Amino acid sequence: MTPPRQPLHATVAAVRIDDAWRGVLIQGPSGAGKSDLALRLMQVGWRLVGDDWVDVFACAGALYAAAPATIAGRMEVRGLGVVSRPFLPSTRIALSLHLTHEPVERMPEAAQDVIDGVAVPRLVLDARPASAPLVVAAAINRAMRAAGRRGDSAL
Numbered sequence: 001m002t003p004p005r006q007p008l009h010a011t012v013a014a015v016r017i018d019d020a021w022r023g024v025l026i027q028g029p030s031g032a033g034k035s036d037l038a039l040r041l042m043q044v045g046w047r048l049v050g051d052d053w054v055d056v057f058a059c060a061g062a063l064y065a066a067a068p069a070t071i072a073g074r075m076e077v078r079g080l081g082v083v084s085r086p087f088l089p090s091t092r093i094a095l096s097l098h099l100t101h102e103p104v105e106r107m108p109e110a111a112q113d114v115i116d117g118v119a120v121p122r123l124v125l126d127a128r129p130a131s132a133p134l135v136v137a138a139a140i141n142r143a144m145r146a147a148g149r150r151g152d153s154a155l
Contacts, residue, residue, distance in 0.1 A: 005055035005066070006116065011075075012049035012065045013038045014091040015137070017144055023049055023065055023091035024140055025056070025120070028099030033127035035076055037099070040133045048087045051075035056093070056116055063118040066090035094147070095140045096120045099127050121146070 011034040014023035024041075026034045035051055042048060050067030051074065057064055066089060067073070073087045096113040104126055111122040121143040125135060 005057040007068070008054055008056050008065075008115075009052065010054050010056075010065075011035055011038045011051045012054050012067075012091065012093070013041045013046045014049050014088055015041070015046045015140065017094075017141070021047070021088055021091045022094040022140060022144065024095045024097050024136055025054075025063075025065060025093050025115075026097045026099065028127075032099040032101070034099060035078065037127040037132055037136070038075070039077065041136065042085065044133060044137075048073070048075060048085045049089075049091050050087070058116040058118045061118065063093040063115055063120055064090055065093055093120055094143050095136070096122045097136065097139075098122065098124045100124055101126060101128070 011026040012023045013026065014021040026037055028034055038048060038051060049065055050071065053068060053071065054065045055068055067087060073084055074082050075085050077083050096115065104124055112119045113122045123139045125132060
């Protein structure tokens with residue numbers, strides 16, 4: 001039986017860590033830079049899962065995301081339009097990223113989102129600085145290490 005899926009206004013990009021793909025769920029209002037950040041991540045080896053809308057679902061205590069079939073492999077690039085990109089059909093989510101244009105705390109407390117009953121580490125980030133992809137990579141690696149210390153097989 002296929003787990004129920006819920007649509008979510010987000011972009012998902014995934015990176016290969018320890019022989020498994022792990023994704024970041026990039027959320028924010030229109031114009032916040034979701035697709036732009038995903039493009040910059042893809043420039044350094046990440047893979048697109050879905051752009052603008054994804055289906056999320058919980059399975060065996062983990063959160064997953066997949067692109068709806070109608071937009072799989074497509075991404076909106078501001079100023080260019082819709083382009084085709086290589087993509088992964090789905091990935092396990094390791095980080096929930098909230099984009100903002102407001103100042104971000106320098107040393108925030110650890111936070112998490114609960115999505116479809118699954119707790120996922122949360123990061124609030126301004127995606128405009130050139131360092132944003134590096135911050136995302138560091139955050140997903142930290143989330144994976146923390147999950148390993150807890151013995152959390154969900155990540």
